[in-house]
Amino acid sequence: MISPGSSLSMIDTHCHLAAKEFDHDREEVIQRARKAGVTPLIFIADTIEEGRKGVTLTQGKADLFSTVGVHPHHATDFKEEDREILKKLAQSPNVVAIGEIGLDYHYNFSPGDIQRKVFETQLRLAKELHLPAVVHTREAIDDTWTIVSSVQPEKLVLHCCTESFQNVERFIEAGYFLSFTGIATYPHAEGVRHTIKLCPLENLMLETDAPYLPPAALRAKGGRSMRNEPAFILEVAKIVAEIKRLPLEEIDRITTENTKRFFGI
Numbered sequence: 001m002i003s004p005g006s007s008l009s010m011i012d013t014h015c016h017l018a019a020k021e022f023d024h025d026r027e028e029v030i031q032r033a034r035k036a037g038v039t040p041l042i043f044i045a046d047t048i049e050e051g052r053k054g055v056t057l058t059q060g061k062a063d064l065f066s067t068v069g070v071h072p073h074h075a076t077d078f079k080e081e082d083r084e085i086l087k088k089l090a091q092s093p094n095v096v097a098i099g100e101i102g103l104d105y106h107y108n109f110s111p112g113d114i115q116r117k118v119f120e121t122q123l124r125l126a127k128e129l130h131l132p133a134v135v136h137t138r139e140a141i142d143d144t145w146t147i148v149s150s151v152q153p154e155k156l157v158l159h160c161c162t163e164s165f166q167n168v169e170r171f172i173e174a175g176y177f178l179s180f181t182g183i184a185t186y187p188h189a190e191g192v193r194h195t196i197k198l199c200p201l202e203n204l205m206l207e208t209d210a211p212y213l214p215p216a217a218l219r220a221k222g223g224r225s226m227r228n229e230p231a232f233i234l235e236v237a238k239i240v241a242e243i244k245r246l247p248l249e250e251i252d253r254i255t256t257e258n259t260k261r262f263f264g265i
Contacts, residue, residue: 008252009037010237011259012230013179014100014134014159014207017043018054018066021211021227026057030064033230039063040265041230044100044134044159046071048082051089058094065265067097067134075110075118083121090129096263098126099134100159103147106138115140120147127153132262134159141167149174155262160209164191165198172203177262179205182215182228184239196243205262206236206255 012033016022022029033041040063045051047070054066068089070078089095101122103115110118126133132155137144141163148156148171157177158168168178178199184192196204214228215235241251259265 008234008237008249009039009256010206010233010252011256012038012041012208012210012233013157013205013259013263014044014181015041015210015230016046016050016212017041017210017230018045018050018057019211029229029231034063036231036234038230038233040065042067042096042263045069046100047074047077048085048089051086055089055092055095059092061094065094065096065263066092067099068095069097069099069101069122069134070118071100072102072104072115072119072136073107073109075115078114078118078121083125086122087125087129090125090131095131096265097132097134098122098129099132100136101126101133102136103140103144104136104138105140105143112143116143116147119144120151123147123151123153127151130154132156136160137163145170148176157205157262159207160213161195162189162192163195165195168195169198172200175203177203177205177258179207180236180240181207181209182213182232182236184243185216185235186219187216193239193243196240201244201254202258204240204255205259206233206240208233208236 043054043066051068058064058066133153159179160181161178210228214226218226241248
């Protein structure tokens with residue numbers, strides 16, 4: 001973890017702090033992040049309800065921000081009027097992006113045709129509102145690119161990137177970002193580490209995806225996986241610094257600048 005008094009100051013660009021997993025100790029989690037030098041935090045929404053909750057939880061907080069959007073797992077729940085609901089929520093001062101949106105063909109909790117329609121609808125909303133798009137893609141990179149290249153949003157990040165560099169190079173060439181999680185610390189994740197190696201620093205951001213994907217060092221602590229939280233993002237920064245053969249402080253500086261510029265914070 002980042003020790004108290006550390007000169008490092010990191011931003012968790014993607015944490016699900018409005019999720020029910022944090023309902024019993026959310027404020028303590030936020031305070032632990034601040035104490036560790038991890039601030040600001042960006043609350044990511046998967047549903048309309050989480051979007052509303054995130055807006056409420058971050059309202060009036062200078063270092064807390066939120067997104068609004070519907071995850072592909074919930075695409076079948078998306079109604080025509082939800083676009084206007086999202087548009088209205090996005091007017092809130094602390095909303096900095098439309099997300100988490102995208103395609104997931106691994107679980108296919110929603111039919112592919114519905115996922116694609118809902119993704120495009122929300123991506124066009126992000127473009128209309130001049131907001132970044134936070135995109136989830138799993139086993140759907142080609143369809144994701146087809147929709148992205150058609151809509152051409154102003155700003156976009158592929159969150160929790162696990163794709164080969166060959167698959168995502170086109171996103172980078174279009175000026176978009178890749179964001180990496182604790183998966184990069186897992187023994188089997190050579191492909192992710194290779195993508196980090198080839199990703200230009202100016203297109204790279206860090207995240208925890210908390211409460212999911214705790215770094216390897218915490219994955220089996222006490223015989224079970226720990227819940228991930230923003231204070232643990234240092235482990236992601238460490239592996240990126242190791243791969244890039246740069247000082248940790250330089251990775252911190254560059255990714256922080258990237259994040260502030262991307263989200264306008």
